[in-house]
Amino acid sequence: MLDANLKNALKGYLERVTRPIEIVASVDDSKASGDLKDLLADIVALSDKITVVERSDDGERKPSFLITNPGVDTGLRFAGLPLGHEFTSLVLALLQVGGHPSKAAQDTIDQVKNLEGDYHFETYFSLSCQNCPDVVQALNLMAVLNPNIKHTAIEGSLFPDEIEARQIMSVPTVYLNGTNFGQGRMQLEEIVAKIDSGAVKREAAKIDARAPYDLLVVGGGPAGAAAAVYAARKGIRTGVAAERFGGQVLDTLGIENFISIKETEGPKFAVALEEHVKHYDVDIMNLQRAEAIVPGGELIEVKLASGASLKAKSVVISTGARWRNINVPGEAEYKNKGVAYCPHCDGPLFKGKRVAVIGGGNSGVEAAIDLAGVVGHVTLIEFGDQLRADEVLQRKLRSLPNAKVIVSAQTTAITGDGNKVNGLSYKDRVGGEEHQVELEGVFIQIGLVPNTEWLKGTLELSRHGEIVVDARGQTSLPGVFAAGDVTTVPFKQIIIAAGDGAKAALGAFDHLIRSSVPA
Template sequence: MLDANMKTQLRAYLERLKRPVEITTFADDSSGSREMLALVEDIRSLSDKITVTAGQGGERVPSFALTTPGQDIHLTFAGVPMGHEFTSLVLALLQVGGHPPKAEQALLDQIRALKGTFRFETWFSLSCQNCPDVVQALNLMAVLNPGIEHVAIDGALFRSEVEARQVMSVPTIFLNGAPFGAGRMGAEEILAKIDSGAASRTADAINAQAPFDVLVVGGGPAGAAAAVYAARKGIRTGVVAERFGGQVLDTMAIENLISVPHTEGPKLARALETHVRDYDVQIMNGQTAAKLEETAGGFCVTLTSGASLTSTSLILATGARWRRMGVPGEEDYLNKGVAFCPHCDGPLFKGKRIAVIGGGNSGVEAAIDLAGIVTHVTLIEYDKSLRADEVLQRKLRSLSNVTILTQARTTEVKGDGTRVTGLSWEDRAGGELRELPLEGIFVQIGLVPNTEWLKGTLTLSPRGEIVVDTHGATSLPGVFAAGDCTTAPYKQIVIAMGEGAKASLAAFDHLIRLPVGEKAA
């Protein structure tokens, strides 16, 4: 199951086990079970601390549970966790085996102190780069707290449950049999939803922070670069971010980051955070900025939690998010057939009819990828012609199960109350309204900057981007900006990193030129 290189790497990891790991398998004579058993046997052969036992029955087949003698651990993988989830399996083996997790001590203490019974089920797909964050967070919680159970389920192998539970996107989480959440979540976000006092404790801790010299708002490539450059100057630096990594977390393959021939978004995001944490930087994750105000000697950023932070200078690196169509029904059917990530959610639509909205490179690439999974793809483009590179267009037109509609405007998402059943669209050439029956819609029409909270505070472009000069300075002295939220052209990771570094150097130059004693209080 595992090749020689993977076995060599895994053997080295398993040398870190501090206590025995018991694997209990639940299998039948299906191909999925044979694959799972082959994987488990490969793992067993690599460490004398691992034993394997065949279980009887089992809620799901194929599946296997991990535990260790003397510990009350409830952690199960249902399926064959390869692809993006292989890392989740390795981490689970290490943590069950007593290897200390890489997490803040306060977070580990919060997990251990949580009271109650929580049975989590996470539905993932092997091609989803967002799913491992959720799986790994809940696995860690299951290892640390006996009241928490976690089952990670490969939706491709349990399609009847996918249909019955109406799982239309991954990751999707159920808690005690009821829907809990969908999309990327870390342990902090999960705890905030189940620990009633977590939000107030976090807000109190943020309010207690002393003023910063530089506060970076946003944790993507631009924000991370800004934080590193600021910290290296020896000034008090903070980062407040909704999710560290930003839009990079939703990126599948990255092959144009100079000196790094190939990486994946989540891997790069982890590297960014690790680099920032190498310095004396206060990171406040899971927080969203809501208001910016000038104060004596600096600025105050108020968060949606009600907490606030003060700083002498600011670097805004809030990035961007998927642009929505803005038509009736779209919000009602998010994660119920309306999706944005073809790599993550595509496998859930195997054998179904779907539409891709958008004829640029992202839309055409999504249509090509999905055409290999679904029954039929309809690509809908507003303009008279597709805008994607010609090589992509040729590939798309060569596919027999793809229909291309140009001069077409989506007017409504249709559904039956629980899932998407079709869409309405207008033929812009003739004005006719038409219906298209389908089961999924993937929206690929670009990005919109996360700057709504700044309206009326500093100058924004007509597209909502923060207007910056060649130094990253905004219209508000002492406030700088970088990355996809700005007017800087070409939204690329390497450019965002450079812009973040430049904004940080400009902020430091601003600070050293302030009159002595003029700082945020």
């Protein structure tokens, strides 16, 4: 089941196990159960601290397996085979049940241990989903830390009846005690905060008490991370307030154009960004969304959604961008019910079904190509009279037998039955005819919109909502700089955002030096 490289890597990790692990496998005669048995046999062969017990009449999902200690029920279960992106989740679960400590912040660990009540989480994931491991790993750790918490991570493709019954069309989807808890990427702190109602107020009080910074970075993507590193290296007091550290990189599957790194994945790159920033004396405040910026005399105030506020002598705004909506009837109503934005994450849920991709740029054509390998049929719809993607991508798409391209098409509505998507309407921009396409999913890939709503009326924005900056990253407000996809700088690329962040931090440092000199 596991190749030699994975076995060698896993064996090295399992040497850190300090207490016995018992794996209780719920299996039957299916091929999937056979594959699970092979996987568990490989794991057992790598450590003398791990044993496996097989059961067929315990009423659990099959195939599934509980990772626990002898005589204990940790409540940590995988239903399916946690390979692909979830292999790391499996490794961490084995280590944590085996006594190896988590790297989570001690405050968060204590908060999880002190949670009262009974919590049974169920997470539906796909093996190709890069957003799912964060959720699975967070909930697994919670199950290890608190005996009142149970978590089952479910590979959706192996349990299609559940997917259909619960109308799950987006992963990760999390249920708590049988009720929908949330969808999409969630970090440990975010999950705990949703359960512990007093956590937001306590954290806001801590933030309010912080002393002013020399430089405050708002946003934790590549631009924000670079700004923080460059500022910290200057020896000035630096803070980062980010809604989610890593930003849109977390939603990027493959990165092959960041010079010096031949190939990596977005979530791995985001972890590397955060580790690099943490190498310096930077105060990172995650899960903090900025709502307003208030220029003052010597200090600039940034107000947060939590009710807290931060002050600094200079600020770098790097809040990035998000997927652009098409704003047609049905899009909002059927979001996560057939309307999706991440083909890598949600594509496996549409196996054998009909889907559409809206957008003829590189991201849209790449999405259509990827989906064609999973779904029954994919229709790409482009507003313009021709695709805008690279020619090599266009040739690949047109060579696929289960893909169709429609150009000069204006999407007018996404239709559904009240529970899920069942079609898409578009208007032929040449002849004016209205058409209806029957399908089960719509993936929207039409570019980005900057996260600047909170800045309107405060500093100068372009007609597209981007922050207007000069060659040094300076905005229209003295002492306030900006970097990355949120600005007017052309070509929205990770490497450009990182360079922008460094430039903005140096610009802010220069501003601090000059503003500190008496007139």
